[in-house]
Amino acid sequence: MTKYGDIQTRREFLHSIGNIGGSAAVYQAMISMGLLMPGDATGAELRDKWAAKSSQISGDIKPTVAVLGAGIAGLCAGYELKKAGFPVFIVEARQRPGGRNHTLRSGAIVHEVDSQQSCTFDDEEELYFNAGPARISQHHTNLLKYCRELKVPLQALVNDNRGAYIHDSAAFGGIPVRAREVITAVRGNITELLAKAINANALDGDIGIDERSFVLDVLRDYGNLNHNFEFIGSKRGGILSGTGGLMPSQSSEPLKLDDFFFDTSVPFRINFGESYNQAATMMQPVGGMDRIAYAFANELKQELYYGVEVTAMRRAGSRVRLEGRTNASEGAIEVDYAIVAMPPSVIKNIPNDFSLLTRNAIAAAEYAKPIKIAFQSPRFWETEEEIYGGISWTDAEILQIWYPSGGFGQEKGIIIGSYLFDGFHAENFANLSIEARKEFTLAAGEKVHSQYRENLSRGISVAWNKVPYSLGGWVKSAPSSILQKPDGPFLFAGDHLTYLHGWQEGAVISGFNALNNLLDIMGV
């Protein structure tokens, strides 16, 4: 609306390209101009290529591939290699698949370097805690294809709940307010100010006199302004209790945003649900994120070895010599190729014959130290506060409170009491004792929910930087182009190789990349 000079020129320009429009138009235009970068390999193409490769090499001379690590990247690579008929095995140090894809439910164990916790939730389908990844975006196509193929049931995850709270100790008297109140007031105020500027002729260079009434109509509806273009409250922000049933609904008083705008950092939280990877529709597997890991593992029963820790990754001529140990023994094996599907935070501690470039790239990967803690509780957020799923945001040390998106209406639920991405509070949390973490969470969380202490129990926490075989949450630096390429017979996989670090979709894309690279180095 402001990009193409005067109205005449602008509209002519638009109509001249107007037969196609939107991103579809841009996409087509970029393809035709040769500007579009090649897409990430899709699973179907890759599978076809591997099937073709498989038919070129007779069974007994097919190279053997070891996959190191049964996180999503390793599982994906192993699954495709098996499907293509290549000899493959996956070694995993833990006794379970998934890596950071870890769902805690009754009886699950959380290992940290200096502690061990057992999950004491009641044994019910919906009483689980996705301690690692907990969301799938609807454009995480490659991961979703595996969910479909492996028959992992998915359900909607509520990421942006307008009934959840925004709590800002420096605004609104420190009292939690509903997200809908804040979002509506921000929209209303912004729109009112713009309408005022337009009506004062302050933007005549941008909006012509013949356009003004159209724009003002759109603005009035956008901000829910009154006929004088004033924001005097909106039912979008909430209605007065007792109205809207037998009596007409009355909008609640709009929030005053002064403190919110001027004194705090919280205003930025309301835009969270707008981002590409976080906007609706978000999804989750029914019953826990590890349904995906176990669905892969179920297809790899013969190929997957748990409890095997890799102790060295050596070259043996052009091949790979792997050394490892279990609880009971040590050993070594030679294979043709290895897909190293472990995080750099772990790889860097394992003796290896990688090139200097590779070793430097691995050493340079800095890891975020996220923490999460969850509790079992009666669903007071549903019965007493009308909150069904979603996230409350607070400027208290816990940052986020997550409500379960599954099992609505059941008696008990799992509430995530804190999810910190990184930084001072997260490090502090990680260094607390297991008991002190719970107290830390309750003390901050009861600023948002006064019912916390009487309801929350059975807390269990994960500080990912202290979890062996993970040693961190996700890489903070840009992905290494070095590690995206093979290093002799070694190939790398993991979300850290993509711009979707911390997302399972990134892990899958990295697995595809390793398999594409492997095809290249195997030659025709």
Add this chain to the structure above:
Amino acid sequence: MTKYGDIQTRREFLHSIGNIGGSAAVYQAMISMGLLMPGDATGAELRDKWAAKSSQISGDIKPTVAVLGAGIAGLCAGYELKKAGFPVFIVEARQRPGGRNHTLRSGAIVHEVDSQQSCTFDDEEELYFNAGPARISQHHTNLLKYCRELKVPLQALVNDNRGAYIHDSAAFGGIPVRAREVITAVRGNITELLAKAINANALDGDIGIDERSFVLDVLRDYGNLNHNFEFIGSKRGGILSGTGGLMPSQSSEPLKLDDFFFDTSVPFRINFGESYNQAATMMQPVGGMDRIAYAFANELKQELYYGVEVTAMRRAGSRVRLEGRTNASEGAIEVDYAIVAMPPSVIKNIPNDFSLLTRNAIAAAEYAKPIKIAFQSPRFWETEEEIYGGISWTDAEILQIWYPSGGFGQEKGIIIGSYLFDGFHAENFANLSIEARKEFTLAAGEKVHSQYRENLSRGISVAWNKVPYSLGGWVKSAPSSILQKPDGPFLFAGDHLTYLHGWQEGAVISGFNALNNLLDIMGV
């Protein structure tokens, strides 16, 4: 931010009330000032009152109540009366409970006054079509309490999907664009314009020089503007294909909004998901909305009589004489009270002894004529277009396309091909033959989804104004205060008595109102 004169005054005022804030503060303030109107009766209070009443009257002299109509209002009233130990029966003309709460699945029948359809969907759990109400808001507390009590499993309903389409034949070259593209561009443009006005000192009276940088920071984040406060595109609106995995994500070209703002009515659609009753979190029962109706009916097996059409509602002294018929016979019965839980569109055709005031109120109720049509289809919207649930909006005659919020990743799904609330297109649709309705829907819908004809089949439609015992969707006028009160031994119930017409929560509130009125007229 613009409401309290100069900065000094405004902030002082805010800080003076700053110890409490938000709607909680307003609510408390209104209670203390005596301004708050009485809330709608809650179920728990009502149940207590009825239990007390029950204990005052011995079993054999408890009055008998007939409930006419087994929609949600009638079911709710009957359920509470039974729970209180009063003799009650419910008569229902159809062979099923729920009224407009009607879920179509394999074998279901749609009756209209001049046609009959049988649902030929495959017999699978997720292949259902909520032909009537399809959404529950998280603040529809009374209905949700029944879902909890009757153990009806609920799941999130995706109402606002940023990946669904906005299709505007007069904008963007008539090509459907993603909701995220439109919403992001609108936010970006509005925010850029406002920032420009602020930087041009056009709003100095509203935003002081000391506040400016705070406000501009908030705006930059809100609209995702660049460092010069220009909206040049945002990843929120989408990213270029092939980016964001192994390569950095690149935002897609922002939409040009000129045509959208100036030539069409569609811009108003993007605000749909902001409204109080439509904003996240929205819910639905797993497997179909009629799970609620059947859960009530399951508790009323002895009290519920299907296939009984009421043919007259007469007075017999201070009591009620009901006449009715079944397929096989006719009859009459006398009871103490009747709760008439049928829509006015139906009541007005039944001979009765209501007062003139009541009859006039019933005659004045004008009904909307909504239509819906659904088809079974492979889930191409998921596999080919990355759309999981939600609604696409179009200015074509069908207005809306709904994608299922359940069964993500399954092979088949039910897509709602059109949902028109009322008006010309809806009436036109209702008057088409059953076959012509399908063609009408496919012809309009393929402007949004080119895959329509090759995939959609087994279409089934409902034009609510032509459905016997409903004869419309919801009342368009304000609820009648006359009908909210008893007329002798007659009480009325139904969503039409509330400002939540068309919502099941309204039906429940109306049921509570009838029961409260009944307590009053029964006296102590």
